[in-house]
Amino acid sequence: MLETICDILVDAYKRNWITSRDGNVSIRHHDRDHFYITPSGVRKQTLQPDQFKKIKINCGIVSGVFPTQFVHNWEEMPYTDISSALRPSGEIPLHFGLQKEMGQHKDDVRVVVHVHPTYCVAAMHAGIDLSTVVDSFPELSRYTKVAPNVGDVPPISQELADQCFEKLRLDKYGNIAYDIVGIKGHGVVAIDTSPWRAYEHIERLEHICKIVLASKKYE
Numbered sequence: 240m241l242e243t244i245c246d247i248l249v250d251a252y253k254r255n256w257i258t259s260r261d262g263n264v265s266i267r268h269h270d271r272d273h274f275y276i277t278p279s280g281v282r283k284q285t286l287q288p289d290q291f292k293k294i295k296i297n298c299g300i301v302s303g304v305f306p307t308q309f310v311h312n313w314e315e316m317p318y319t320d321i322s323s324a325l326r327p328s329g330e331i332p333l334h335f336g337l338q339k340e341m342g343q344h345k346d347d348v349r350v351v352v353h354v355h356p357t358y359c360v361a362a363m364h365a366g367i368d369l370s371t372v373v374d375s376f377p378e379l380s381r382y383t384k385v386a387p388n389v390g391d392v393p394p395i396s397q398e399l400a401d402q403c404f405e406k407l408r409l410d411k412y413g414n415i416a417y418d419i420v421g422i423k424g425h426g427v428v429a430i431d432t433s434p435w436r437a438y439e440h441i442e443r444l445e446h447i448c449k450i451v452l453a454s455k456k457y458e
């Protein structure tokens with residue numbers, strides 16, 4: 240699936256959803272204690288599977304606390320020679336938070352895709368909350384659950400990650416109430432069980448945002 244992630248990032252680049260070095264993706268298989276994430280600052284048109292970073296998820300118990308509380312952290316694992324010279328994506332707080340517990344994907348694969356799709360970002364810039372566009376376009380809500388927007392937050396920050404978790408209604412088991420969330424002035428984050436499935440949430444929302452903006456019927 241790392242090759243498929245490379246494919247979707249090339250596709251996202253061709254659609255102008257990212258510039259060369261933007262965008263990041265992570266993937267975790269339910270039976271593994273690690274996930275893969277795209278490296279920082281690498282051209283997405285030429286990204287290769289052996290450039291990904293392998294990240295171990297450590298889980299410990301907080302001592303002296305009842306009920307039992309778990310604490311997670313991450314560390315890089317050896318993967319390939321080429322990967323060892325690279326750093327993980329700056330958005331790793333976002334990906335780690337969504338991958339450390341897999342919630343409704345606990346028997347499957349979880350893929351987290353972050354890109355900057357033009358019309359989704361334009362719609363948020365125009366003051367539209369992406370969660371409201373489903374009201375007029377039921378074919379969107381049938382397949383994609385859209386969270387309320389995250390406001391202006393700095394990129395590659397814990398604040399961005401925390402705001403995304405809140406709007407996606409991420410719980411301590413890793414359950415997520417929505418498929419996609421928009422970050423104002425920035426981009427979107429989509430989650431599903433394969434790279435293309437996550438990508439389709441973005442594609443669907445982008446298509447509707449383009450229609451809404453073309454109609455000019457919004458406040």
Ligand SMILES: [Zn+2]
Pocket residue numbers: 261262353354355394425426
């Ligand atoms: Zn971004």
